[in-house]
C-alpha cells in the first residue's frame with residue numbers, strides 16, 4: 303500500500319512545496335533583497351546646514367548604508383564642510399531626486415558582497431549625465447580597510463572603486479576616500495545570511511569580534527581636502 307496515501311498526503315505535494323520554498327528562498331536571498339538599504343529608518347541620517355555666505359557653494363553628500371556606519375561617516379564629512387561655510391545636504395541616495403541645485407556631489411557607499419550597495423549604484427546610473435558635469439568626490443566604507451596600508455588601499459581601489467569608475471568613465475572624482483567600516487557581531491539586526499558572510503569575512507581578513515575601524519580624524523582630513531578642491 304502507498305505509504306503517502308495512507309497518511310492522506312499526495313506524494314507530489316512535498317516536492318512541490320520544496321520547489322516553492324526554494325524559489326521563495328532564491329528570491330528572498332537575492333542580493334537586492336538581502337542588501338536592501340537601509341535596514342531600518344534609524345540607520346539613516348538626513349541633515350542640512352546653510353552656509354554663512356550668501357553665495358556659499360552647495361554640496362550634496364549622498365550615501366547608501368544598511369546598518370548606519372556609512373550614514374555616520376557621511377554626517378561627519380557634512381559637518382566638516384558645514385563648519386567651513388558650505389551649504390550642505392546629507393541625504394540617503396534613495397531620497398535624492400535631482401542634483402541640479404548642487405555645485406558639487408560627494409557619493410558614498412558601504413561595501414557588501416564585494417560591491418557598492420544597489421541603491422548607490424542606481425544613483426550613479428540614474429544621475430550619470432549630471433555627475434559627469436559636476437565636481438564629484440567618492441568614498442567607500444568597508445571592512446577590507448580595517449588596516450590602512452598601501453597594500454589594502456591598492457586592493458580596495460582595484461576591487462571596489464575601479465570597476466564602478468570604469469563603468470562610468472565620464473565621472474572623474476576630485477578625490478576618493480577609502481575608509482574602514484564597523485562590524486557588530488552581537489547586533490540583533492544582522493540577519494542569518496549577514497552573520498554567515500561576516501564570519502567568512504572575519505576569517506579571511508583576520509577579525510573575530512565586533513570592531514569599529516572608522517578613523518574620524520582621517521575622515522575629517524579627507525573632507526577638508528574635498529572642501530579645498532571644491533572651493
Ligand SMILES: Cc1cc2nc3c(=O)[nH]c(=O)nc-3n(C[C@H](O)[C@H](O)[C@H](O)COP(=O)(O)O)c2cc1C
Nearest residue numbers: 367368369370371372412415416444445446483484
Ligand atoms: C553581510 C556583510 C557583507 C559584507 N561584505 C563586505 C565585503 O564584501 N567587503 C568589505 O570590505 N566589507 C564587507 N562588509 C563590511 C561592511 O562594509 C562594513 O561593516 C560597513 O561598515 C557596513 O556599512 P553600513 O553600517 O553603513 O551598512 C560586509 C558586512 C556585512 C555585514
